[in-house]
Amino acid sequence: MSEPLVLVTQSGAVQTLALNRPAALNSLTAALHAQLLAALEAAAAACDVRCVVITGMGRAFCAGQDLNDIAAAPASGSGDPAGAQAQDLGRVIETLYRPLCLRIRSMPVPVLAAVNGVAAGAGACLALGCDLVLAARSASFIMAFSKIGLLPDTGGTWLLPRLVGRAQALGLALLGDKLPAPEAERRGLIWRCVDDASLPDEALALAQRLAAMPVKALVATRQAMDAAAQLDYGQALAQEAAMQQTLGAGADYREGVAAFAGKRAPRFTER
Structure with missing residues (x-):
């Protein structure tokens, strides 16, 4: 049996959901979407869970959409029906991303993102959609959408201006430059960055603090x-x-x- 794409662990009232495609920098596929949404639904229904942490295995938090996944692959231009379906990114957003984003935003408990490495594209917006974002000092955030001819999704167009204002939001989205975690903290994009080695402990301590609150x-x-x-x-x-x-x-x-x-x-x- 293959290893799950989302590893679920619990410490007291804190449940941690770790994206588990480290070789692919935890990039998102339809299968990973399904497992993460299911894990969030289970956490929402579990009365012993009072805070959820989302993080990534390996050296990345999430590199965004896996462009090798058939759902997001651009059409070949050959006119074949499979290619035509593959390029319908609106359908991908509606069926995969929208339910995931809305579930995170409507969780009955606080949700903390522990960003352990690069968070790019949809991965960055996934983190920013959580209630608090704690990042390793070496982590970075990249609004990579413009590099492949797209606009920010996964709630990015709603989140960015509210977090950093229109000017900063447009700069991040249009240019797609890498934003190191310390600078993301300085600009108010995230709650805080911490030393790499202390991220797991700091994230758990913060989650436990939230879990003990009302x-x-x-x-x-x-x-x-x-x-x-x-x-x-x-x-x-x-x-x-x-x-x-x-x-x-x-x-x-x-x-x-x-x-x-x-x-x-x-x-x-x-x-």
Whole structure:
């Protein structure tokens, strides 16, 4: 039996999903998409998972779409039906990338990307779609789409301007230059970069910290911030009131207040 394309491990309430095509720099295929989406669905349904880490095996996080995969191969120009189907990248986005991106963005727990090496094209956008991005100091981010005649996908056109502003987003997308992790941190593209050797431990420690927090409130914060980008100030205030009403009626709020009053560490349980 072949080795799985996504390795799933768990440490306490933290589940790590490691892309496992190291010889191909963890580039994405239809099969890898299917296994990663299935792993995310399983994590979303598991009550003992309170944070998910996505990382890559070997020397890369993810080099983007595997251009040798038939789904993304350009048409041969010979007019054969297989070639015509192969070049329908819109269908690839709709059937593979869109469900994956939406699942990450709607996870009921925080999602952390631990970028251990190059993150290029769809691989870079996959990482940026997570709640927090922690990167090894030697890692890099490359919006490689323009190099092959495409535009950023995997949420890139939505994510980049919101993370770094229009000017920086266009510069990254149009030029496709390699952005080292320290510079990505400086520009606000990622949360933080750390020494290469400490990335696994730092990622686990951060994930464990998130898992111990009120994850329902953390997820609501993500949802509110994403939605607020489409709202005016008054609408955002109304949204905050509605969401705060729900959270304020929950067990984690009661526990947080009781722990504060009792000068003890809280034990949050909601998900």
